[in-house]
Amino acid sequence: MKNLLIIAAFFLFGAHTVHAADTIPVLPPEAPAVASGQPSWALQITPYMWAAGLDGNISPFRRGPTLAVEKSFSDVMDSLNFGGFLDIWARSDRFIFSGNLMYVSTSENHGTGLLPEITIPGLGSIPAGTSVDAEFDSRQFMATLQGGYRVIDTPQLTLDALAGARFWRISNDVTLTVNLGDGSVNGSYGEKFGWVDPVAGLRVFVPITEKLSLQAQGDIGGFGAGSDLTWSALATLNYVVTDHFSVSAGYKVLNVDYERSGHVFDTRLSGPVLGVTYRF
Template sequence: MPFDSLARARSIVAAGLICVGTFLAPNGAKADPSDWSGQVTVYGWGAGVSGDFRPLPIAPRLSFDNSFSDVLEDLDAAFFMTALARRGDLVLFGDLTYSSSSRSGRVPPGIAASGELTMRSATLAAGKRFHAERQTTLDLLGGARFWSINGLVSVPLAGVSVAPEANFADPIIALRANTRLSPRWSLLAYVDAGGFGTGSDFTWQTAVTANYKVSDRFYLSAGWRHLYVDYNKNGADFDGSMTGPLIGATIRF
């Protein structure tokens, strides 16, 4: 299924609105403002999936309402990674998310059906850091989240099998706050919102993590993340969210 989102993505990037998804990466020690510092985080997200997916107007609607244990049963593959670079008050971020799940069930009036859903997202970011007080920093960010959603709905009895895809980009505004609680512990809160009919109708995300400094180069994080997207274009309809606990490990360099 063709989409015109690549042109929109180029214009968004050209405008310099690049947004954040790396809420897991805790702030490191202060560095020389003229020097670059960076870190990479690999994390797991035990997200329960809920929502509705209809690839075409004539296709059946497949509903998801899975707990964390259901997701583990249905999940075929998953990969999550974030990266951060900072120079003075300039912050650059990147977030990659990949998940693939499959399930079987029934669609009205009780006909056997199966479905697969593969979701990829990349959130790129640039923003300015403000120092609210000695122990707290605020990052004001703007930018884009890029989506690639591939689906498959098969109803053998009805002879229906469709496998469309949607590729689009959403402009996003975000706020990221980090508070140091002690020399070892910090708390991070993140929220963004976007879409506004450009790519999806609406998307938003929030996360809170507690971060523990093991050493100057190694951190552990744990928290909660929620991601929502409502996409409806050219007859394809996806309205869903993923929410659940997350854990991560960060290497700083």
Template sequence: MHQLARRLSGALAIWTVVAASGSAALAADVPTTPPFIEALPMPPSWSFRFVPYGWLIGMDGTQTVRGRSVKVDASFIDIVEKSDTLVALMGTVEARRGPFALYGDVVWTKIGVEGGNVRSRSPAPGVTGTFGTSLALDIEMAIVEIGAAYEVARSGALAFDILGGARYWYQEADVSFDIAGAVDIGDLQLAGARAFARSGSVDWLDPVIGARMRYAVAPGHELFLRGDIGGFGVGSDFSWQAVGGYGFEFATYQGITFAGVVGYRALSVDYAQGEGRRRYEFDMLQHGPILGISARF
């Protein structure tokens, strides 16, 4: 009996040692903490920005309607003081996801320029007669830009984009003048002692390429500079644009960040079609300050 008890005690001791060794080995196989799993980066989401703005346009160049040309040299102040027609609707929108962005810009304006800021020039070949001393230009114009931009470089607060797209132009222009001397009025409209050369609808489409630089001066404050060229004989002979400005955030409401935008925009185009009495030409630099409010969400 005592011998059986001793055998059972020995077996129990051996089993205890084996069990303890097995538990230690199992504990060594199972990590005490879960392995680190690196989270995959979330793809960037789309952000949107809408900027209604005003462009205080001045004009410097030549307008030709039905072969009759006038030289225009008028600042925005001149246009405001001497024009009874000044209507405008302007805005830009941009959708961005990471380095890629889509943009659009619309300018619609109706401007009248009169007095000493409009001067007669020589008519086109095949058109005879002279203008009177009193001249006026009324022009309705729409400019629509669409395109895409891609951020190709970034260094700290400085980012550099390239862009490409198209710029569509639509115009209707009227040149009016007092009848003086011998004037060929066969293709003009008369109203009293005043003659009108009316263009009707004129439109064209220019391809555009350019670049843009953005610099974050401070959180919520950004300087921007954009330049582009276009036309290349596809629509106009040539066009160029330069825009520079400063944006500053001033409020956030329900997830929408509002910012003020101030800057300067210059847009030049040289477009012509037809000859003689059918000649239409718009060789003009439009330039002036821009003021707007940006909403980003």
């Protein structure tokens, strides 16, 4: 079952704790607009796989201990229940729409650490320095929506300028074992949090032959509105299989630094990507 899910997509999580995400889509080759006096329409849908490793610092619950995470792709897969990634891209004449969706469900994630003075629902007030053992299930949803304009449109090169927002929603169900001086107590705790980051970026496409092309895309955002900073970058080599299908392979990096209201989510995902595109 997990092998089948890998084909559909992939994300993160490992033995310590985690989540992060994002979001530059895998996009296949597409021809520049033709100056015909009529609007040129294009629509592409791309499910893709991202074989990413993870490193960073994350708190499994609000005001919980901040845990260092460093996981390879195989480590991340051990706790994956389901991961789905989808990119949607559309163009009308020189106007661009880009959408990227991600949903990930993981379980049996585990972390230990020392707590600050904290009150945990179901367990009450916990003194500072208390050792805690946490196991949790996590569900993560991310959507990046951008609109833009084709600044350069020639047979040799296209360049798109994009701006929009990246939406995050994290849900954690945590089971805690708190080690007190005279024994331990157990409790369960669920929480949800999310934020929105403004983002802006560029996308460049360069045809090499009739079927082969290169593409690069990057964005930057956050600026304290949601996260302190987020950025992503993607480079792919694309090959046209038929008039409607193409494949893309490359490398992607997604970085986010969020620390607010007792939550810490400072991570970087990086690794190879592989996408299959249907073009309407």
